[in-house]
Amino acid sequence: MQFKKLTDSFTLSNGVTIPCVGFGTWQTPDDQSGIDAVKAALACGYRHIDTAAIYGNEESVGAGMRGSGVRREDVFLTTKLWNAVRGYDETLAAVGESLEKLGTDYLDLYLIHWPNPAMYRAQWAQKNAESWRAMEKLYREGVLRAIGVSNFKPHHLDALLQSAEALPQVNQIRLCPGETQAETVAYCARRNILLQAYSPMGTGKIFGDPTMREMAARYGRSVAQLCVRYSLQRGWLPLPKSVTLARIAENARVFDFAIDARDIETIAGLRGSCGATNDPDTVGW
Numbered sequence: 001m002q003f004k005k006l007t008d009s010f011t012l013s014n015g016v017t018i019p020c021v022g023f024g025t026w027q028t029p030d031d032q033s034g035i036d037a038v039k040a041a042l043a044c045g046y047r048h049i050d051t052a053a054i055y056g057n058e059e060s061v062g063a064g065m066r067g068s069g070v071r072r073e074d075v076f077l078t079t080k081l082w083n084a085v086r087g088y089d090e091t092l093a094a095v096g097e098s099l100e101k102l103g104t105d106y107l108d109l110y111l112i113h114w115p116n117p118a119m120y121r122a123q124w125a126q127k128n129a130e131s132w133r134a135m136e137k138l139y140r141e142g143v144l145r146a147i148g149v150s151n152f153k154p155h156h157l158d159a160l161l162q163s164a165e166a167l168p169q170v171n172q173i174r175l176c177p178g179e180t181q182a183e184t185v186a187y188c189a190r191r192n193i194l195l196q197a198y199s200p201m202g203t204g205k206i207f208g209d210p211t212m213r214e215m216a217a218r219y220g221r222s223v224a225q226l227c228v229r230y231s232l233q234r235g236w237l238p239l240p241k242s243v244t245l246a247r248i249a250e251n252a253r254v255f256d257f258a259i260d261a262r263d264i265e266t267i268a269g270l271r272g273s274c275g276a277t278n279d280p281d282t283v284g285w
Contacts, residue, residue: 003020003232003255004255005045005255006019006020006021006044006045006046006047006048006252006255007019007045007047008020010194010237012146012169012170012194013167013169013192013193013194014146014166014169016108016145016146016169018048018076018108018109018146018170018194018237019046019047019048019076020048020232020237021046021048021228021232021237021238021239021240021251021252021254022046022048022049022050022076022078022196022237022238022239023038023041023046023048023049023050023239023240023241023248024050024198024199024239024240024241025037025038025049025050025051025055025057025061025241026052026055026198026199026241027055027241028055028057028060028061028241028243029057029060029243030056030057030058030059030060031060032060033243034057034060034061034064034243035060035063035064035067036064036243036245037064037242037243037245037248038060038061038063038064038065038068039064039067039068040245040248040249041248042064042065042068042070042075043068044248044249044252045252046248046252047070047074047075047076048075048076048078049061049065049075049076049077049078050078050079050172050196050198050239051077051078051079051080051102052079052080052082052111052113053079053080053081053082053085053094053097053098053113054080054082054083054113058079058098058101058102059101059102059103061077061102062101062102062103062104063103065077065102065103066103072104075108076108076109077102077104077107077108077109078107078108078109078110078111079098079102079107079110079111080110080111080112080113080150081094081095081110081111081112081113081131081135082094082113083113083114083117083118083119083120083285084117084119085131086117086120086127086128086130086131087127087130087131087134088130088131088133088134089134090131091130091131091134091135092134092137092138095107095110095134095135095138095143095144098110099143105143106142106143106144106145107143107144107145108145108146109144109145109146109147109148109169109170110135110138110144110146110147110148111147111148111149111150111170111172112128112131112132112135112148112149112150112152113150113151114150114151114280114283114285115128115149115151115152115153115156115160115280115281116156116280116281116283117285118283118284118285124156124159125156125159125160125162128156128159128160129159129160129162129163129164132147132160132163132164133163135147136164136165136166139166146169146170147166147168147169148168148169148170148171148172148193148194149168149170149171149172150171150172150173150196150198151172151173151174151278151280152168152171152173152184152280153183153184153280153281154183154184154187156280157171157187157188157191157193167191167192167193168193169193169194170193170194170195170196171184171188171193171194171195171196172195172196172197172198172239173195173196173197173198174197174198174199174277174278175195175197175198175200175231175234175236176197176199176200176201176202176206176227176231176274177202177206177209177212177227177230177267177268177270177273177274178202178267178268178269178270178271178272178273178274179202179274179277180268181277189235194237195235195236195237196236196237196238196239197231197234197236197237197238197239198239199239199274200227200228200230200231200238200239200240201223201224201227201240201274202227202273202274202275203274203275205273205274205275206223206227206270206273206274207223207224209223209270209273211266211270211273212226212227212267212270212273215263215266215267219257219259221257222250224240224247224250224251225250225251225253225254226259226267227240228240228251228254229254229257229258229259230259230264230267232254233258233259233264234264234268
């Protein structure tokens with residue numbers, strides 16, 4: 001799959017198109033700096049913004065979108081259902097709250113953020129099914145253009161699919177150098193579930209990795225650019241994040257070079273270079 005610009009798209013299983021690189025907003029403040037980051041991303045050409053209820057910044061994301069001068073229909077907007085909320089009515093209410101904070105009447109993608117919240121651990125499958133049923137209702141009504149999950153492993157997806165009428169179109173998981181989640185990736189590929197790579201640069205430790213630094217120097221690129229490009233070449237949709245204007249622009253300049261196959265394998269094999277990934281069945285939230 002050859003992408004040439006930020007607005008080139010993957011096509012989801014329901015036919016909805018989604019720009020190939022998203023702008024992540026985890027840890028982006030809900031203040032003027034957050035507004036400015038979103039505006040800067042859209043000014044650089046991003047047309048895909050990813051947030052979540054738990055990030056606490058939906059209002060600044062919405063304000064940044066409105067202040068950008070870019071039409072709402074030209075931006076692909078994602079947010080997520082947090083772990084404290086499960087159930088049919090509760091999920092309908094959560095979507096409504098996110099819509100109000102974001103200042104929009106529809107979402108391009110809505111995700112269940114984690115599959116096995118600590119407070120619902122004894123009944124996670126049932127609770128996910130109830131929330132999914134609400135999401136399917138809003139999907140049928142056009143309030144949600146696409147629906148999906150995040151941090152789901154195959155056994156979580158198998159449980160959801162026992163009662164789901166609509167297959168998740170997206171699974172957003174942690175994919176970065178050394179973290180390939182091969183079983184989940186293969187499962188989603190078989191079912192045409194698009195994989196989004198959150199934290200494509202890991203925890204930040206990757207910037208000091210000597211292998212990545214050598215490779216970046218050899219390609220004449222930054223380590224961050226290599227990480228974003230690596231995700232695209234693996235067939236994943238990366239979600240780089242930054243509030244630094246220069247880095248927001250830098251992370252978008254990944255379409256005029258390619259990483260060779262041997263270096264792709266080297267990056268994939270950098271085990272531990274980005275720190276550990278949380279186990280969704282044991283997280284404390």
